[in-house]
Amino acid sequence: MIDSIVNITLLSLLAILAFAIIRMRSLFAVIMLFAGFSFISAGLFVAMDAADVAFTEAAVGAGISTILMLATLALTYAPEVHKKEKLPGHKPWLPLAVVLITGGMLIYGTSDIPAFGDPNAPAQQHVAPYYLEKSLSETGVPNVVTAVLASYRGFDTLGEVTVIFTAGIAVLLLIGGRRKKTKNETTEGVNET
Amino acid sequence: MKHNLILKVVSKFLIPLIFLFALYVQFHGDFGPGGGFQAGVIFSAGIILYALVFGVDSAKKVIPLHILRVLASLGVLIYAGTGVASLLLGGNYLEYGVLASTQLAGQHIGIIVIELGVGITVMAVMLIMFFAFAERGRPIEDVEDKEGSQ
Numbered sequence: 001m002i003d004s005i006v007n008i009t010l011l012s013l014l015a016i017l018a019f020a021i022i023r024m025r026s027l028f029a030v031i032m033l034f035a036g037f038s039f040i041s042a043g044l045f046v047a048m049d050a051a052d053v054a055f056t057e058a059a060v061g062a063g064i065s066t067i068l069m070l071a072t073l074a075l076t077y078a079p080e081v082h083k084k085e086k087l088p089g090h091k092p093w094l095p096l097a098v099v100l101i102t103g104g105m106l107i108y109g110t111s112d113i114p115a116f117g118d119p120n121a122p123a124q125q126h127v128a129p130y131y132l133e134k135s136l137s138e139t140g141v142p143n144v145v146t147a148v149l150a151s152y153r154g155f156d157t158l159g160e161v162t163v164i165f166t167a168g169i170a171v172l173l174l175i176g177g178r179r180k181k182t183k184n185e186t187t188e189g190v191n192e193t
Numbered sequence: 194m195k196h197n198l199i200l201k202v203v204s205k206f207l208i209p210l211i212f213l214f215a216l217y218v219q220f221h222g223d224f225g226p227g228g229g230f231q232a233g234v235i236f237s238a239g240i241i242l243y244a245l246v247f248g249v250d251s252a253k254k255v256i257p258l259h260i261l262r263v264l265a266s267l268g269v270l271i272y273a274g275t276g277v278a279s280l281l282l283g284g285n286y287l288e289y290g291v292l293a294s295t296q297l298a299g300q301h302i303g304i305i306v307i308e309l310g311v312g313i314t315v316m317a318v319m320l321i322m323f324f325a326f327a328e329r330g331r332p333i334e335d336v337e338d339k340e341g342s343q
Contacts, residue, residue: 051225051226051227052226052227052228052231054226055218055226055227055231056230056231056234059231059234059235059238060234063234063238063241064234064237064238064241064319064322064323067241067245067323068322068323068326071323071326071327071329072326075326075329138296138300139297139300139301139304140297140298140300140301141223141224141300141301141304142223142224143222143223143224143225143226145226145228146222146223146228146304146308147223147304149228150228150303150304150307150308151289151300151303151304154276154287154289154307155286155287157272157307157311158272158273158276158287158307160230161268161269161272161310161311161314161315162269164314164315164318165265165266165268165269165314165318167318167322168265168317168318168321168322171321171322171325172262172321172325175325175326175329176321176325176328
């Protein structure tokens with residue numbers, strides 16, 4: 001009972017936020033609403049007992065990515081573009097039809113999805129029972145998520161860390177270290193690159 | 194930036210708590226929710242809050258960029274090195290059981306160490322990205338002036 005009230009409230013808030021984001025023309029406000037969207041998603045994940053995912057969503061989705069989007073907005077902001085927005089040259093009917101058909105197919109597809117937490121769902125049949133039964137005795141780690149991430153799927157996590165590292169290198173290559181060429185330069189900036 | 198007294202006082206109070214919580218998430222990730230990735234992001238969020246309130250320059254004095262670059266590589270090195278260590282001790286790559294006398298103790302050491310590697314890399318990369326974006330924004334007039342004069 002209380003679960004469904006929480007779920008319905010959070011999901012309606014998500015839908016309201018989504019419509020507000022679509023209607024909004026100020027990019028700054030849109031970024032702030034994105035952060036709120038992430039926080040409410042994090043709340044939904046908590047309601048679904050996925051605390052690890054909720055952590056990540058709150059910290060990355062609401063925190064870091066909001067900051068990075070704000071920084072991008074500050075970098076790309078052009079006041080003269082802000083005055084008048086150009087309308088697209090085509091009519092919205094074709095995109096609307098595509099969205100409606102895709103959405104209809106997705107809603108139709110949900111009728112085949114097993115119920116939330118169904119023990120007979122295919123996702124619960126494969127390796128999940130093994131992890132749930134054996135992870136504590138094999139790794140000694142009570143948090144199954146950590147056991148799977150760090151031990152059973154250690155290769156995947158190594159790959160993920162490498163991806164993050166590569167992303168950092170890419171950001172540095174693309175937009176890092178430009179300060180060296182500016183004129184009133186501090187010694188600190190020169191040493192960086 | 195000069196009159197944000199409330200922001201400064203509140204964030205001075207909050208930032209140590211954020212760091213403490215990040216360390217808790219990092220080293221308690223085997224028992225509670227969380228792990229290296231979340232801890233790294235929370236830790237970097239603390240420093241980003243410091244940078245937002247006190248300025249990017251003071252934040253860079255806390256963690257300079259060249260140290261962040263070393264840290265970003267160090268985390269991956271710790272993770273991959275754990276695999277090499279288990280290879281050298283006669284196990285498979287990333288088989289933590291051989292790291293200590295018993296299987297469970299080895300798993301525990303392995304998981305703590307690789308989570309530490311994940312946390313260090315994530316923290317460093319998030320801050321590298323933030324500083325890159327923040328630095329890119331500031332001297333844009335200087336850059337334009339220079340390009341215009343050439």
